[in-house]
Amino acid sequence: MKYTEPMLRDGALKDKVAVVTGGGSGLGKAMTKYFLELGAKVVITSRNLEKLKTTARELEEETGGEVFLVSCDVRNWDEVEAMKQATLERFGKIDILVNNAAGNFIAPTERLTHTAFDAVLDIVLKGTKNCTLSIGKHWIEQKSAGTVLNIVTTYSWTGSAYVVPSACAKAGVLAMTRSLAVEWAKYGIRFNAIAPGPFPTKGAWDRLLPGDLQEKFDMRKRVPLRRVGEHQELANLAAYLVSDYSAYMNGEVVTIDGGEWLQGAGEFNMLEQIPAEMWDMLEAMIKAKKSG
Ligand code: HXC
Ligand code: NAP
Numbered sequence: 405m406k407y408t409e410p411m412l413r414d415g416a417l418k419d420k421v422a423v424v425t426g427g428g429s430g431l432g433k434a435m436t437k438y439f440l441e442l443g444a445k446v447v448i449t450s451r452n453l454e455k456l457k458t459t460a461r462e463l464e465e466e467t468g469g470e471v472f473l474v475s476c477d478v479r480n481w482d483e484v485e486a487m488k489q490a491t492l493e494r495f496g497k498i499d500i501l502v503n504n505a506a507g508n509f510i511a512p513t514e515r516l517t518h519t520a521f522d523a524v525l526d527i528v529l530k531g532t533k534n535c536t537l538s539i540g541k542h543w544i545e546q547k548s549a550g551t552v553l554n555i556v557t558t559y560s561w562t563g564s565a566y567v568v569p570s571a572c573a574k575a576g577v578l579a580m581t582r583s584l585a586v587e588w589a590k591y592g593i594r595f596n597a598i599a600p601g602p603f604p605t606k607g608a609w610d611r612l613l614p615g616d617l618q619e620k621f622d623m624r625k626r627v628p629l630r631r632v633g634e635h636q637e638l639a640n641l642a643a644y645l646v647s648d649y650s651a652y653m654n655g656e657v658v659t660i661d662g663g664e665w666l667q668g669a670g671e672f673n674m675l676e677q678i679p680a681e682m683w684d685m686l687e688a689m690i691k692a693k694k695s696g
Contacts, residue, residue, distance in 0.1 A: 407634060407636070407637045407640075408634050408636050408637070409636065410438060410441060410636065410639075410640065411640035411643070411644070412442055412640070412643050412644060412647065412649070414442070414443070415442065415443045416442045416443070416643065416647050416649065417439055417442035417443050417444035417500075417643065417646070417647055418442070418443035418444075419443065419444075419445075420439075420443070420444040420445070420499040420500055420646075420647075421444065421445050421446075421447070421491070421495045421496075421497055421498050421499050421500070422436075422439050422444045422445070422446045422447065422498075422499065422500035422501075422502060422646065423446075423447045423449065423487075423491060423498055423500065423501050423502065423535070423539065424436050424439070424446055424447070424448055424449070424502045424504055425449050425450070425476075425478055425501075425502065425503055425504050425505035425531065425535055426449070426450050426504045426505030426506065427446065427447075427448025427449060427450065427456075427459070427502075427504065428448055428450045428452065428455040428456045428458075428459040428473075429450070429455060429459070429605070429606065429607055430605030430606065430607045430608065431504060431555065431600070431603060431605060431635060431638055432448070432450075432502070432504040432505070433448075433459055433463070434635035434636065434638065434639045435502060435504065435638070435639050435642045435643070436448055436459075436463060436471070437463050437466065437467060437639070438636070438639035438640070438642070438643050439469075439500075439639075439642075439643060439646070440463055440464075440467040440468075440469030440470075440471065441467050441469070442643055442647075443469075444469070444500070445469070445470045445471075445472070445495055446463075446469065446470075446471050446472070447471075447472045447473070447474060447487075447491045447494075447495075447498075448460060448471060448472075448473050448474075449473070449474045449475070449476040449478070449487055449505070450475070450476070450505060451475065451476075451477050452475075453473070453475040456473040456474075456475065457473060459471075459473075460472075460473045472490075472491065472494050472495070474486075474487045474490050474491065478505050478527060478530075478531030478532075478534055478535055479526040479527055479530055479531055479534070480534075481534050481538070484534040484535055484538045485538055488538050488539055488542060492542075497548065498539055498542065498543075498550065499549075499550060499551065500550070500551050500552075500553070500646045501535055501536065501539050501550065501551075501552045501553070502552075502553045502554075502555070502642065502646065503531070503532040503535055503536065503552065503553070503554045503555065503577070504555045505527060505528075505531055506527060506528050506555070506570070507523060507524045507527035507528065507570075508524055508528075508567055508569075508570040508608070508611055508612065509524075509567075509611040509612070510566045510567060510611070510612055510614075511566065512566065513566075513568045516568075516569070520569075521568075521569045522569075523569075524569035524570050524573060525569050525572060525573045527573075528569075528570060528573035528574060528576075528577060529572075529573040529576040529577060532554060532577045532580065533580065536552060536580065536584070539552075540552075540584070540588060540593060543591060543592075543593055544588070544591050544593075547591075548592075549591075549592030549593065550592070550593045550594075551593070551594045551595075551596075551645075551646050552581075552584075552593065552594070552595045552596075553596055553597065553598065553642060553645050553646050554577050554578070554580070554581050554595070554596075554597040554598075555597070555598055555600070556574045556577050556578050556581070556597045556598070556599050556657065557570070557571075557574050557599055557600065558599045558600075558601060558659055558661055558664065558665035559571050559574065559665075560574040560575045560577070560578040560599060560657075561575070561578065562665060562668075562669070563575070567612070577597070578597060578657060580595075581595045581596065581597045581655065581657065582595075582655050582657075585654045585655030586655065589654060594650075594651075594653070594654045595654065595655060596645045596650070596653055596654065596655070596656050596657070596658070597656070597657040597658070598638065598641055598642060598645065598657070598658050598659075598660060599657050599658070599659045599660070599661065600633060600638055600660050600661060601627060601632075601633060601659070601660065601661020601662055601664040601665070602623040602624075602626070602627065602632045602633060602661070602664065603632060603633035603634075603635060603638055604623075604632055626664050626667065626668070627661065627662040627663065627664045627667070628662060628663035628664070628666075628667050629662035629663060630662075631662065632662075633660060633661070633662070637660065638660060641658060641660055645658070
């Protein structure tokens, strides 16, 4: 058994219909692939129709599953409503919504125009709100259960310099996750979130580690486990959280980052750099001070 292997039993998502925003690339594509392997029908959406077509073809061939693609900018309410309608016409129902679409780039905040700030806020927070409200109202009207999985980040709660619009938006998505987990539980709608650490994808790496920043800031060194994430391990967690196996999980944010954010947070975590042979001397120094 390895963490790069699929985890859930065959058919774990059989007959479920899942909408994955941003499902044409990166982590959205990885989750889509695994959901298909587990028997779900998956709707992938993003702004780039050609990319969606290529992904849909590739994943259908690989998995034998059924992918429906809808071009939809999640910032636009009318496009989200149309995406929902198209999905219902095709599959008759929606069981799962994964709010995965995101926009982000590194920049000193004072260099941002107000519209550049909005570009990220609108994709992440407004986009998540649009999809959640549109599909959530449908579930409530139809008296059907549903589950929402939001993809956030660990800086949703720590904040982060140089990605301030993303940090603000992801914090909002986390607040939405926890708020609606309580408010809409009475309708049978569950909300959970995943906070990934570094999982290399082209979309994120091109915008967050451009040029030689990848070599300069080796992400593996930030992680106590000294590696980045594998897409399958995130897909495993996502599949569990949208499946009925996690029926009693609601309002949770699950961090999958190899301990990255805690390494940055613990006051004395820098002592990791002390060589083992120095500890005898340090202990002696500390004990010598005891009586003083
Ligand atoms: C300063 C910038 C900029 C930059 C864009 N802008 N890039 N400003 N520095 N590097 C400004 C533009 O000049 C413009 O300003 C405004 O932002 C909007 O840019 P557009 O290109 O017109 O917007 P749009 O086509 O809507 O594209 C949105 C985007 C883009 C967010 C800017 O990067 C995108 O499409 N991203 C989608 C995929 C993505 O970001 N994936 C990474 C997710 S990773 P004006 O003034 O003209 O309006 C993630 C978390 C990772 O979320 C955590 C890792 C651990
Ligand atoms: P990615 O491949 O760039 O994924 C982002 C997706 O969002 C793209 O498919 C993009 O497609 C779509 N998208 C962007 N703007 C959109 C819009 N307005 N409407 C609809 N779709 C839109 O990057 P990723 O790394 O896989 O990121 C996936 C998720 O994981 C994001 O929520 C990100 O914040 C989160 N995350 C990633 C990491 C990581 O290390 N990779 C870490 C923490 C969190 P189009 O451009 O075609 O629209």
